[in-house]
Amino acid sequence: MQKIKDTKSNMRFIPSVDRVLNTTEIKELLNHLPRWLVLMIIRDVLDEIRKSVAQVKGSLDQDMALKKTVDLVKEKIDSIQKTSLKRVINGTGIIIHTNLGRSPLPNEALHLINEVARGYSNLEYDLLEGKRGKRVVHVQDLILRLTGACEAFVVNNNAGAVLLALNSLAEGREVIVSRGELVEIGGSFRIPDVMRKSGASMIEVGTTNRTHLSDFESAITDRTALLLKVHTSNYRIMGFSAEVSLQDMVELGSKYDIPVMMDLGSGNLTHLSFLGLKGEPIVQQVLSTGVDVITFSGDKLLGGPQAGIILTQSSESMSQIKTNPLARALRIDKLTLAALEATLLLYQKMDYISSIPVLRMINLPVKEIKAHAEACLSALLKVNREMMILKIQKDVSNVGGGALPGESMPTYVIGFDKGLISVEVLDRAFRDSCPAVVGRIKDGTYKLDFRTICEEEIPILVKLYECIVNKMVS
Numbered sequence: 393m394q395k396i397k398d399t400k401s402n403m404r405f406i407p408s409v410d411r412v413l414n415t416t417e418i419k420e421l422l423n424h425l426p427r428w429l430v431l432m433i434i435r436d437v438l439d440e441i442r443k444s445v446a447q448v449k450g451s452l453d454q455d456m457a458l459k460k461t462v463d464l465v466k467e468k469i470d471s472i473q474k475t476s477l478k479r480v481i482n483g484t485g486i487i488i489h490t491n492l493g494r495s496p497l498p499n500e501a502l503h504l505i506n507e508v509a510r511g512y513s514n515l516e517y518d519l520l521e522g523k524r525g526k527r528v529v530h531v532q533d534l535i536l537r538l539t540g541a542c543e544a545f546v547v548n549n550n551a552g553a554v555l556l557a558l559n560s561l562a563e564g565r566e567v568i569v570s571r572g573e574l575v576e577i578g579g580s581f582r583i584p585d586v587m588r589k590s591g592a593s594m595i596e597v598g599t600t601n602r603t604h605l606s607d608f609e610s611a612i613t614d615r616t617a618l619l620l621k622v623h624t625s626n627y628r629i630m631g632f633s634a635e636v637s638l639q640d641m642v643e644l645g646s647k648y649d650i651p652v653m654m655d656l657g658s659g660n661l662t663h664l665s666f667l668g669l670k671g672e673p674i675v676q677q678v679l680s681t682g683v684d685v686i687t688f689s690g691d692k693l694l695g696g697p698q699a700g701i702i703l704t705q706s707s708e709s710m711s712q713i714k715t716n717p718l719a720r721a722l723r724i725d726k727l728t729l730a731a732l733e734a735t736l737l738l739y740q741k742m743d744y745i746s747s748i749p750v751l752r753m754i755n756l757p758v759k760e761i762k763a764h765a766e767a768c769l770s771a772l773l774k775v776n777r778e779m780m781i782l783k784i785q786k787d788v789s790n791v792g793g794g795a796l797p798g799e800s801m802p803t804y805v806i807g808f809d810k811g812l813i814s815v816e817v818l819d820r821a822f823r824d825s826c827p828a829v830v831g832r833i834k835d836g837t838y839k840l841d842f843r844t845i846c847e848e849e850i851p852i853l854v855k856l857y858e859c860i861v862n863k864m865v866s
């Protein structure tokens with residue numbers, strides 16, 4: 393009974409919109425914020441208070457209720473003025489982390505984005521001729537030099553590249569693909585779904601674990617437009633398995649005069665075996681099989697911006713692709729094009745591995761990772777105030793991004809064990825920081841992997857930890 397009475401009387405103390413508007417604090421806000429926005433926030437806050445007033449124990453008084461409302465309005469206004477998109481320090485050890493924005497860009501890419509975006513550019517203007525040009529020319533020759541392909545085109549992302557290529561080359565006809573390669577990438581890209589949207593009919597052959605060349609051959613009809621191979625980027629089929637090599641598919645294709653396309657997933661222009669990792673196909677080698685069309689991403693192993701790259705060995709296929717109205721719908725934007733050109737230019741240099749962040753992180757010697765972790769640990773211990781138990785541990789990092797599944801690299805992490813602060817509280821506080829820090833909890837320890845945390849981020853990390861510790865102490 394008492395509670396209902398409290399709720400009723402507390403309701404009466406909820407201030408009116410006008411009273412809130414007339415406080416000096418809100419009047420101050422109105423000097424630099426539009427009235428409609430402040431009003432909207434006040435109404436939202438009052439609604440929330442009305443809903444939660446039943447939870448208030450005891451009775452409110454009028455001044456308290458007004459002060460509380462004003463505080464909430466100010467808090468909410470602060471929060472809606474901050475960008476939602478923000479920097480994250482990646483302590484997961486996953487180098488190409490799709491949820492954390494995949495590849496960090498090289499400085500050269502950031503520089504060209506800035507140049508091109510701050511004013512006008514020759515995006516679609518031929519400065520030599522003084523007339524309209526095409527945006528793809530800025531990367532076309534560069535891609536051809538780096539890969540040895542005959543024709544190149546770029547679109548918004550690899551999903552778009554696959555859709556565009558399938559639609560241009562096989563709409564209304566059949567595409568043969570192995571059941572072992574009907575991949576799904578991150579929930580929203582599935583080969584069967586993209587195939588359906590492209591207007592091509594998918595002819596599945598073989599079984600999940602074994603597909604033979606004869607399966608492809610017996611599925612070929614006069615409706616066959618394409619043989620498709622998909623790189624199984626995020627998983628491996630182990631044990632009793634068989635897949636048809638691209639080389640064999642190309643030979644079969646040429647016997648029946650049917651083009652072969654491969655969705656490579658991650659575009660690898662390096663010889664990753666230099667980096668101690670094997671198994672991710674190299675674009676140049678894939679092309680040397682004679683495959684007709686390949687597509688890959690710009691922001692996986694390539695280490696550039698989100699983009700989809702299409703390479704073909706014949707100008708007929710490429711002209712079908714370029715003249716497709718979908719090409720316009722999927723076109724690359726100028727910021728991406730700038731970042732892509734600048735990243736690709738680096739591949740023409742000797743030291744490209746050190747200037748492309750993704751490749752640098754893959755190539756980082758374990759000794760260096762350990763040194764960074766140790767430097768960070770000693771700085772953390774100075775601000776730790778015995779709040780957590782810190783230690784250096786050996787661990788493994790992954791490339792991620794649908795590249796090199798099952799391959800891992802040795803690394804060092806700082807492990808945070810529960811002290812006065814629990815690992816869950818630390819995890820949450822790090823995610824709330826600005827920049828945010830994302831690590832992982834494994835076996836009850838919060839871990840930060842120094843393969844993906846660069847040297848410049850160490851002082852920032854220490855400062856953030858110091859703030860968290862100080863907040864807990866006070």
Ligand SMILES: *Cc1c(COP(=O)(O)O)cnc(C)c1O
Nearest residue numbers: 549550551577625657658689794
């Ligand atoms: C990642 C991937 C895609 C999707 O590429 P996006 O650039 O993310 O659109 C398609 N196919 C394969 C095999 C992939 O690995």
